[in-house]
Amino acid sequence: MLRGERAIARRADHEAQQERISEAVWSTLAGKGIEHLTIRAVAAVAGCTTGLVMHRFPGRKALLAHARDLLHERTRDRVERLEAEAATPRAALRAILAQGMALDEDSAQEALVWTGFLAASVGDEDLIALHRRNNRAWRDRVSRLVAASAPGWGSERVATAVFALMSVAEGAAQLACFDPETYGPAAQEAALDQMLEALGLGPA
Amino acid sequence: MLRGERAIARRADHEAQQERISEAVWSTLAGKGIEHLTIRAVAAVAGCTTGLVMHRFPGRKALLAHARDLLHERTRDRVERLEAEAATPRAALRAILAQGMALDEDSAQEALVWTGFLAASVGDEDLIALHRRNNRAWRDRVSRLVAASAPGWGSERVATAVFALMSVAEGAAQLACFDPETYGPAAQEAALDQMLEALGLGPA
DNA sequence: GTGTTACCGTAACATCTGTTACGACCACTG
DNA sequence: CAGTGGTCGTAACAGATGTTACGGTAACAC
Numbered sequence: 001m002l003r004g005e006r007a008i009a010r011r012a013d014h015e016a017q018q019e020r021i022s023e024a025v026w027s028t029l030a031g032k033g034i035e036h037l038t039i040r041a042v043a044a045v046a047g048c049t050t051g052l053v054m055h056r057f058p059g060r061k062a063l064l065a066h067a068r069d070l071l072h073e074r075t076r077d078r079v080e081r082l083e084a085e086a087a088t089p090r091a092a093l094r095a096i097l098a099q100g101m102a103l104d105e106d107s108a109q110e111a112l113v114w115t116g117f118l119a120a121s122v123g124d125e126d127l128i129a130l131h132r133r134n135n136r137a138w139r140d141r142v143s144r145l146v147a148a149s150a151p152g153w154g155s156e157r158v159a160t161a162v163f164a165l166m167s168v169a170e171g172a173a174q175l176a177c178f179d180p181e182t183y184g185p186a187a188q189e190a191a192l193d194q195m196l197e198a199l200g201l202g203p204a
Numbered sequence: 205m206l207r208g209e210r211a212i213a214r215r216a217d218h219e220a221q222q223e224r225i226s227e228a229v230w231s232t233l234a235g236k237g238i239e240h241l242t243i244r245a246v247a248a249v250a251g252c253t254t255g256l257v258m259h260r261f262p263g264r265k266a267l268l269a270h271a272r273d274l275l276h277e278r279t280r281d282r283v284e285r286l287e288a289e290a291a292t293p294r295a296a297l298r299a300i301l302a303q304g305m306a307l308d309e310d311s312a313q314e315a316l317v318w319t320g321f322l323a324a325s326v327g328d329e330d331l332i333a334l335h336r337r338n339n340r341a342w343r344d345r346v347s348r349l350v351a352a353s354a355p356g357w358g359s360e361r362v363a364t365a366v367f368a369l370m371s372v373a374e375g376a377a378q379l380a381c382f383d384p385e386t387y388g389p390a391a392q393e394a395a396l397d398q399m400l401e402a403l404g405l406g407p408a
Numbered sequence: 409g410t411g412t413t414a415c416c417g418t419a420a421c422a423t424c425t426g427t428t429a430c431g432a433c434c435a436c437t438g
Numbered sequence: 439c440a441g442t443g444g445t446c447g448t449a450a451c452a453g454a455t456g457t458t459a460c461g462g463t464a465a466c467a468c
Contacts, residue, residue, distance in 0.1 A: 029326075030326070031326075031327060032326070032327040033323060033324065033325070033326030033327040033328065034238065034239065034323050034326070035238065035239070035323075035324060036327065038454080038455060038456085039455075039456065039457085040454085040455075040456095048416090048417090049416075049417050049418080050417090050418095050456090050457095051416055051417050051418075051419095052415090052416060052417075054456085054457070054458085055415075055416065055417095059456075059457075060455090060456065060457090112326055115319060115322050115323050115326070116323055116326065118319050118323070118378070118382065119237060119238050119239075119319050119320055119322070119323030119324075120237065120239060120323075121237070121382065122233075122234070122235075122236070122237030122238070122316055122319070122320065123235055123236040123237040123240065124237065128382065131382055131383075132382070132383050132386070135379070135382070135383060135386075136383075136386065139386070159391070160391070160394045160395055160398050161398065163376065163379075163387060163391055163392075163394075163395045164372055164376075164395040164398055164399050166375065166379060167371065167372045167373075167374075167375030167376040167378075167379060167395060168368055168371045168372050168375060169371075169375065170371075170374075170375035170378055170379060171370065171371030171372060171373065171374035171375025171376070171378065172367065172368075172371040172375070174322070174371075174374055174375065174378065175339070175367075175370060175371060175374060178322065178325065178332065178335055178336070178339075179335075179336050179339060179340075182336070182339075182340065182343070183367060187363070187364070187367055188367075190364045190367075191364055191367045191368040191371060194364050194365065194368060194403070195368050195399075195402075198399075198402035198403050198404075199398070199402050200402075217445095242424080242425065242426085243425075243426065243427085244424085244425080244426095252446090252447090253446075253447050253448080254426090254427095254447090254448095255445095255446055255447050255448075256445090256446060256447075258426085258427070258428085259445075259446065259447095263426075263427075264425090264426065264427090
């Protein structure tokens, strides 16, 4: 089975390379912005040549899509871990919302990457479809936790609270990553907590 | 004073052209995304040649900055009108927050333009500085209205509520303009109203 | 060893981009 | 009616960009 093993090893290498390149995409997106996200810039950050990038991805768009998917995957893993570790649905809800804000250097960078992806989606039906699918999955997760946190609520009230909470997390991250001096981590957490408390979803 | 009159007329023409071109920037930004925002595309939408664009603006960056400033100016005018027309500070607060969401076709387009500007600001210190200045002015306005709406609150509570409200408006607009089917106008208004009500800033 | 296969770097290509330079046109002056 | 200054379109330019094609190299098969 040398044939098979080698094939597996090679595919694994391929995936590792894709991952490394996707990380270079994130780094470039956060550092230089999407306007400077070129194959050459990505290759330089990834420490390889443009040839390798083009051998791993069929084109620039696939590069973005894969980086986008990988980021979503990692976020999902992180969120599922947080949810599993939480003692109550309300604690889980707060944890996964806070996870999406720009509370430290890494998450602020992620928020920048996020706006890059969003900007790249404008006018690109494929990327928009990707965004919608992922975002709806995110909405479903928040919905589930809100419903579990407030069993008595009707579906409409849940939906409204979910949208408000998602908006706060997204908006706060956006604001913070472009002006961290004004909107620091403490301000973001305070806004989130005040919000949860006001909606009746504060710590039991 | 023919000399002076002509000079004024010509400068007025220049400004009208700048305005027209900036509108083309918005249109392109909302339709094709910032990656396709080129001098040629802008000129085509504006119905002129690249030569005129380059005669009105020293370069592409100035083009973006002016479109950004003009959008801010118009938003400010609109907001000031809304504020003047409002019966109470709370009504004004709600009106100006709703104005920033993606409640109709035009405002959804504005939200798309907004993300384009944000994405263009990444890695560009000048554009970031512009964003921060405008955004802080926006924050001051919301702060003033929240303080007027809840005279008893301490500055810290005001600041937290302001940040939460700004985040909701920004985040909801963002979510809505990329998935209007899921997050319609009614959902956005419901989220805003629920939010104001929960924070104790609902209609008196 | 020899042929084969996959891997990947180099260089080229066509296209697009921002920017510049030049010249035609037009209104107005003297 | 020349002359002048401002306006703006055309075309060119250098550089960057996505993509393709080719060639060398190393591991493996027989």
